[in-house]
Amino acid sequence: MSTATTLRTGATIAATLYTAVLVLLGLYPTQFRYLLAYIPAAIGYGVVVFDKWAWHWPAIHRLTARPWVTGTWRVILSPSPESHIPEGGNKGPITGYMTIEQTFWGLHATLRTKESTSSRSSNATLTAPENSGTFEIGFLYDNKPRMEHQPRSPRHEGACRISVTGLTPLTATGHYYTSRFTAGDMDFTLLDRSTHHSTFAEAQATDPEATPS
Known part of the structure; x- marks a missing residue:
């Protein structure tokens, strides 16, 4: 479970239990004198x-100053000439689609290409x-x-770094490296x-x- 998920779950449970206790004690929010207790x-x-949600609402977004990258992105991968691509492998450019799920405290990315079921991120940072x-x-x-x-293309690990500009970017650039000794833009x-x-489709x-396809 990610830190963001843990934080949201903990906040929801604590708030719900606290509210339930107040109601059981007869401190109803409809009574003005008890509103502060809530x-x-x-x-x-x-x-x-x-x-x-609220961190990227227009008025608040300018204060949080964090780019909103949630969505589905088309990504063109261009392997470098020095990449160790096996015989019959795709030397690019390769079209893929990256789905990014983002909250203020968390980010998760999944990349899909025609040849792979998914590439799931871990240890994401912004x-x-x-x-x-x-x-x-x-x-x-x-x-x-x-x-x-x-x-010819076994399961492997890699690292990726993406640069974005502005609070609501529509394009981005980056590079990647893999444990198969391949790299690219x-x-x-x-x-x-x-x-x-x-799915990719x-x-x-x-x-x-x-x-x-």
């Missing part, structure tokens, strides 16, 4: 609302190196190729804010520039 519960629920309006997203990932490709374009796609269906 402030801790309101703060607990407020933490959840802020973490999941930093602003020089407070210049450019942010860097970094994470490790575990790639699981489809069974038919595993003889990445170019991103935001397609939409949805995060429900579970589903994400590709939303891409107006995609060539049907």
